[in-house]
């Protein structure tokens with residue numbers, strides 16, 4: 044244990060990474076304004092729901108009895124409820140969920156693993172999905188008919204998924220059909236981070252779903268079915284995957300969905316003619332923050348640093364990193380690194396801080412010193428988990444995610460095509 048009075052060398056002996064910590068602190072303070080900085084090695088602390096500045100725009104109809112509960116009381120109630128419900132409920136937790144939620148998950152994982160788990164765990168009638176809306180929809184699509192999927196906070200969406208509204212995608216598809224005279228040769232591929240309606244669209248049109256852990260296999264499959272891929276909503280995952288498959292950058296063109304219909308997404312005829320992948324101009328607001336400058340700065344500060352990022356990061360960031368992959372890949376990469384390694388991570392803060400805690404023999408830090416949590420994952424506050432669990436005990440299902448039957452059938456086709464590839 045070090046104390047405030049310990050000498051620098053005592054501190055150094057107690058913590059061999061102290062110098063690294065000091066350099067990290069310097070990097071932190073060299074960026075932007077102090078009030079925006081957040082500790083990269085500290086998890087998100089739960090405060091009562093009523094004290095959350097954004098609570099008003101979350102799901103306010105949660106009963107008032109939950110508004111003022113402190114973290115320890117919420118933890119006690121969720122634990123007790125979990126025990127009473129037993130096998131009636133399975134709780135899934137995405138890697139980006141805060142510690143106070145993840146501790147109750149039967150399994151945590153990336154979106155692929157959680158979808159797979161949901162499809163396999165058929166003995167529990169209730170699946171409580173601690174993640175975001177599109178993930179809960181995917182679980183509902185794959186779950187057995189007797190299972191009900193619950194999302195603790197209905198406002199936990201995904202800003203990237205919201206960038207691909209179904210009418211915009213259908214309209215782009217019609218434009219592509221007019222331009223090429225047919226869409227037979229175009230395979231629609233939707234990232235898991237999209238609405239169920241778009242998964243259904245892919246199922247209906249010979250397409251498929253992909254996640255960050257299987258995008259290469261999925262695109263390989265797609266190019267066996269057709270000449271071009273229409274990829275939405277994440278341009279970065281599409282571009283990074285295409286590049287890893289040796290598709291030249293100028294054969295991956297960007298469809299600007301903000302332009303009015305009739306503009307071919309801002310693309311010229313020659314660009315569309317030579318395209319192999321038509322990328323939807325969507326992105327993740329969390330991952331788009333990571334920059335080449337941050338990686339250069341980390342490398343200048345720690346010559347042996349290893350950089351691992353999520354493929355939702357920009358092309359130049361992924362190129363400058365040592366490795367990239369899904370959240371599960373990142374966790375495995377850090378766990379597998381040699382003791383003493385210094386690892387800069389480009390992904391959401393809850394996962395980075397958990398990895399730092401779980402790997403005390405390594406220095407794990409977030410590349411973005413002013414990084415914020417994913418603001419929608421953050422909406423799964425423990426008060427909502429307590430509410431949905433205690434409601435289940437009374438036989439009341441609140442916040443059910445239910446994909447309409449016809450949409451579900453088509454979306455299942457696209458999801459099962461993906462699952463069959465692994």
Ligand code: 13P
Pocket residue numbers: 138152153154155236254255256327353355368369370371
């Ligand atoms: P993973 O599939 O890698 O868990 O990613 C999901 C996600 O939303 C990343 O932003």
Ligand code: SF4
Pocket residue numbers: 175200201202203204236327328329330355391417418419420
């Ligand atoms: Fe969506 Fe980005 Fe949050 Fe993932 S991190 S859920 S892509 S907003």
